[in-house]
C-alpha cells in the first residue's frame with residue numbers, strides 16, 4: 492500500500508501547492524515539507540497562508556516553506572503571483588493545482604466567470620500557462636491537477652461557459668471538475684507533441700472531511716455521506732496528489748484516484764476515466780475557450 496512514507500527525499504525540489512492553507516492542500520504541503528521540498532503555500536489569503544506556515548513549522552519538516560498570495564478568482568492576481576514566483580525561483584519541479592470551491596451561492600470571478608468554473612478551472616489554466624516556461628526548463632517537472640469524482644456527472648455546456656443559463660451549483664461544480672481533467676489530458680497531449688518531458692497528471696481524492704462542503708445544507712451533506720460512505724481524513728485525500736507528484740511509476744496524462752476496489756478509499760491507483768473525460772474534441776474546444784478567456788497560449792511552440 493502506497494502511503495506518504497513512500498515519498499522519496501524531496502530535497503532540492505520546489506513545489507507550489509494552491510489552496511495549501513486547508514484540507515487536502517495543507518496535508519499535501521505537509522508531506523512534501525516533511526520530505527525536504529521547498530513548498531510554496533499559494534493561498535487566497537496571505538494571513539491564512541502565514542498561519543498555515545506556522546502550523547506546518549510546528550508539525551516539523553526538513554524542507555523550507557514560503558507563502559504567496561494567489562486568488563484564483565482574479566486573473567490579475569494569478570499573473571501577479573506567477574510573476575513574483577518567476578522572479579524569485581530558478582526552478583519549479585511540481586505545480587499542484589489543488590485549490591477549489593464547491594457549490595457556493597451565485598458568485599462571479601473578476602472576469603465574470605461563474606466562481607467554480609473560474610477558480611477550479613480558468614484560474615488554474617492561467618497559472619499553469621504563466622509557469623509553463625519554468626516547468627519546461629526544470630528537469631523532471633510535473634503538473635498535478637486535482638479534480639473530483641463529480642467529473643463523472645459533469646458535462647461541458649459550451650452554451651453556458653459565461654453563465655448564460657440559470658445557476659445550478661452542483662452542475663457547475665461537476666462541469667468545473669470535468670474541465671480540470673480535460674485540461675490535464677489535453678495539456679499532456681500538447682506537451683508530448685512538442686517533445687517535452689514535462690508530465691501532466693489528474694487526480695481525484697475521494698470523499699474527505701474538509702471545509703469544501705461549507706456551502707452544502709445539512710440534508711444534502713447527510714445524503715452525500717450516505718451515498719459515498721464514511722468520509723476519509725484529509726491526509727488520505729492528499730495521497731493521490733502526492734503519488735502523482737513524486738512517484739516514478741506515473742504514466743503521462745494518467746488519472747489517479749483512491750482504489751475503487753477498496754470503495755475509493757486508501758491508496759492511489761492509475762484509473763480509467765469515463766469516456767466523456769477522454770473526449771479530445773471537447774478538450775480541444777475547451778482549451779481554445781480558455782486560451783481566449785485568459786489571453787494565454789501555451790505550450791509556446793505548440794502548433795494546433
Ligand SMILES: NC(=O)c1ccc[n+]([C@@H]2O[C@H](COP(=O)([O-])OP(=O)(O)OC[C@H]3O[C@@H](n4cnc5c(N)ncnc54)[C@H](O)[C@@H]3O)[C@@H](O)[C@H]2O)c1
Nearest residue numbers: 510514515535562563564589590591639698699701702703
Ligand atoms: N474534500 C473532498 O471530499 C473532495 C472530493 C473531491 C475533490 N476535492 C477537491 O480537492 C481540492 C481541495 O479541496 P479540500 O477538500 O481540501 O477543500 P477545502 O475547502 O478544505 O480547501 C480548498 C482550498 O482552496 C482554496 N481556495 C478556494 N477558493 C480560492 C481562490 N479563489 N483562490 C485561491 N484559493 C482558493 C481555499 O482557500 C482552501 O485553501 C479541491 O480542488 C476539491 O475540489 C475534494
